């Protein structure tokens with residue numbers, strides 16, 4: 001056993017001397033450690049958060065942010081909020097066992113390196129909240145094992161490449177707050193004949209971009225999609241009845257777009273619905289009474305639209321409702337405040353700027369608003 005170990009070290013030392021002598025004052029650091037020192041070089045580290053990366057250690061497994069499998073193989077790098085600036089180096093892809101790279105919440109700039117596509121075993125990539133700019137390199141979608149891809153809060157622009165459909169294991173795609181344009185790629189949703197698409201997607205976060213076009217009906221084929229977050233884009237169209245086919249949907253966050261037409265009654269088919277955010281659109285028509293069938297709902301925000309007619313009393317039967325925002329619409333009739341006051345968990349109810357009649361009942365005081 002010990003002999004094997006010695007061979008192992010010697011082998012790696014040998015490699016190191018050949019490969020790495022030019023940039024690392026190596027004593028005993030293994031190859032993966034040397035790659036990490038190289039990776040570190042492209043960062044600027046004013047807070048010295050990477051100081052522990054010491055070339056005298058035998059492995060980098062004790063360095064801050066580094067996680068290892070079997071105490072030797074670097075499997076994760078998490079440098080979230082390390083105050084790093086400078087660039088991201090794709091030499092990190094030389095780490096053969098790396099499955100997670102998370103450098104979120106730093107000041108890293110430059111393009112997203114297209115060579116990151118060489119990180120073939122990567123399952124989680126989080127570059128959120130940095131200063132990356134430029135377009136999304138299609139090579140990113142060569143990382144066939146990616147489960148989570150988060151690029152939110154950067155300065156990425158251009159269209160989302162159709163190649164994203166190559167990420168067949170993707171569960172979370174989070175790219176909010178960038179400058180993406182164009183349509184939501186149809187390749188995201190599996191077509192029956194072609195199951196090699198992102199069928200596992202659970203979270204699709206594309207908020208705060210400049211995406212346009214109509215409601216992505218094809219995404220109904222994503223049977224596990226729970227969060228559809230498209231707020232603050234330029235989507236303009238009706239919310240189609242097919243929204244009822246999004247069988248796992250819990251959070252449709254569609255607010256701050258220019259959706260028109262009425263809220264489809266098929267919304268009642270969303271048995272998992274938890275938060276319905278349709279505010280600040282141009283929806284008209286009445287509030288569908290069928291919404292009252294979505295019994296697991298805890299928040300409903302339909303404010304700042306042009307909804308008219310009565311508030312359906314069925315909404316008062318949603319047992320765990322915590323928030324109901326209907327302000328700035330054209331609603332009329334009785335405001336149902338008495339009925340709502342029986343919902344003990346309701347802590348936010350705003351109805352102002354509508355056309356309600358009748359006095360404000362004393363029960364209102366019990367809502368804690």
Ligand SMILES: *[C@@H]1O[C@H](CO)[C@@H](O)[C@H](O)[C@H]1NC(C)=O
Nearest residue numbers: 046047048049080081082083
């Ligand atoms: C990041 O830099 C700020 C300002 O220099 C400092 O207050 C903060 O402690 C640093 N955080 C870390 C994790 O180094």
Ligand SMILES: *[C@@H]1O[C@H](CO)[C@@H](O)[C@H](O)[C@H]1NC(C)=O
Nearest residue numbers: 052057058059061062063071
């Ligand atoms: C890792 O660092 C801790 C202190 O942070 C130290 O106690 C421990 O001995 C180190 N382990 C290795 C294998 O270097």
Ligand SMILES: *[C@@H]1O[C@H](CO)[C@@H](O)[C@H](O)[C@H]1NC(C)=O
Nearest residue numbers: 041042043044085086087110
């Ligand atoms: C980052 O990359 C740019 C060019 O892409 C280069 O000018 C700059 O020096 C790099 N910064 C660091 C810290 O390597």
Ligand SMILES: *[C@@H]1O[C@H](CO)[C@@H](O)[C@H](O)[C@H]1NC(C)=O
Nearest residue numbers: 078080102104124126148150
């Ligand atoms: C990145 O790391 C932070 C801090 O550990 C964590 O909260 C976040 O979920 C990670 N990102 C991904 C995509 O797992």
Ligand SMILES: *[C@@H]1O[C@H](CO)[C@@H](O)[C@H](O)[C@H]1NC(C)=O
Nearest residue numbers: 138139140141142143163166
């Ligand atoms: C996507 O998959 C197709 C077909 O499998 C392949 O030809 C193409 O090179 C892949 N593109 C990327 C960016 O991975």
Ligand SMILES: *[C@@H]1O[C@H](CO)[C@@H](O)[C@H](O)[C@H]1NC(C)=O
Nearest residue numbers: 153154155156157177178179
């Ligand atoms: C998006 O583009 C606009 C105009 O080109 C620019 O003013 C804005 O700062 C950009 N925002 C981001 C997050 O890149």
Ligand SMILES: *[C@@H]1O[C@H](CO)[C@@H](O)[C@H](O)[C@H]1NC(C)=O
Nearest residue numbers: 198199200201222223224225
């Ligand atoms: C959906 O999620 C379930 C439970 O987590 C899982 O068993 C199933 O494989 C997922 N479906 C797809 C298409 O990934």
Ligand SMILES: *[C@@H]1O[C@H](CO)[C@@H](O)[C@H](O)[C@H]1NC(C)=O
Nearest residue numbers: 220240241242243244245266
């Ligand atoms: C989707 O919804 C529409 C309208 O509600 C319905 O006619 C259609 O059969 C549904 N399609 C699937 C595939 O479930």
Ligand SMILES: *[C@@H]1O[C@H](CO)[C@@H](O)[C@H](O)[C@H]1NC(C)=O
Nearest residue numbers: 260261262282283284285286
């Ligand atoms: C809702 O608005 C659309 C146009 O956006 C209009 O065609 C339709 O008649 C309106 N419906 C109601 C009930 O006001």
Ligand SMILES: *[C@@H]1O[C@H](CO)[C@@H](O)[C@H](O)[C@H]1NC(C)=O
Nearest residue numbers: 318319320321343344345346
């Ligand atoms: C209110 O919420 C609590 C948890 O926050 C839950 O245990 C309770 O069942 C809810 N009450 C009603 C009436 O839904």
